[in-house]
C-alpha cells in the first residue's frame with residue numbers, strides 16, 4: 001500500500017486497547033511509516049488528517065461500543081477515499097460494531113480497508129483475576145494486532161458487513177436511552193471515604209468530565225462505565241454498586257494521561 005503516515009485515534013478504558021494500538025503502531029513504524037497516536041476523548045474529529053491511513057481503536061461495550069466512540073466516528077469530516085481501519089478489543093464477543101461502523105465511515109467518503117476484533121482480558125467488574133490467563137490472552141492479542149497491521153499493509157485485511165443482526169443490535173444497544181442506564185449506575189458508584197485520599201486522579205482520568213472533587217469525588221450523570229476511575233484509583237476506594245469485584249488494568253494511569 002502506498003502510504004507513509006498512519007494515525008490512530010484510540011479510546012481505552014483500562015489499557016487493553018491502548019496496548020493493541022501501540023503494538024500496531026510499532027509494526028507500522030518498523031516498516032518505515034510515520035506514526036501518531038491520539039486519545040479519542042481529547043481529539044477534535046473534525047481535524048483528523050485525511051492524507052494518510054486513519055485508524056479507530058476502541059473497546060467493545062454492551063455488544064456495541066461506548067457512545068463517546070460513536071460520537072467521534074459520526075463527527076469525522078467528509079473524505080475522498082481516505083483509507084480507514086478499525087480494531088476493537090473485547091472479552092469474548094461483539095455484535096453490533098463492525099458492520100454498522102463501516103456504514104458510518106463509508107457514508108462519509110472513507111475507504112474501509114480492515115476491521116479486526118481482538119480478545120483481551122475482561123475489565124468489567126471481574127470477580128477474580130487470573131493473572132496467568134490474562135497474560136496469555138494479552139500475548140495472543142498483541143500477536144494478532146501485529147499480524148493485522150501487516151495484513152493492512154499487504155492489502156490482505158478486510159472490513160466486512162454481516163447483514164441484519166449487527167444492525168439490529170446497533171439500533172437497540174446504541175440507543176442513547178439505554179446508555180442513560182450506565183449514567184444512573186455511575187451515579188451509584190460507591191466511594192469509601194475513609195480510603196479516598198482526594199488525589200484527584202479519578203477526576204483527571206474520566207474521559208467524560210463526569211467526576212468532580214467536592215470535597216470528595218462526586219459522580220455526575222454521564223458515566224459510560226469505561227472503568228477507568230475504578231481501575232486506577234490508587235487506594236481502591238471506588239466500587240461498582242453491586243457485588244465485590246477485583247480491579248483490572250493493563251497499563252499505568254500515566255501511560256494514558258501522557259497521550260495527547
Ligand SMILES: Cc1cc2nc3c(=O)[nH]c(=O)nc-3n(C[C@H](O)[C@H](O)[C@H](O)COP(=O)(O)O)c2cc1C
Nearest residue numbers: 013014015016017059061062063090091092093123
Ligand atoms: C461496560 C462494559 C461492557 C462490556 N461489554 C462487552 C461485551 O459486550 N462483549 C465483550 O466481549 N466484552 C465486553 N466488555 C469487555 C471489554 O470490551 C474488554 O475487556 C476490553 O478489552 C477493554 O478494553 P480497555 O482496557 O481498552 O478499556 C465490556 C467492558 C465494559 C467495561
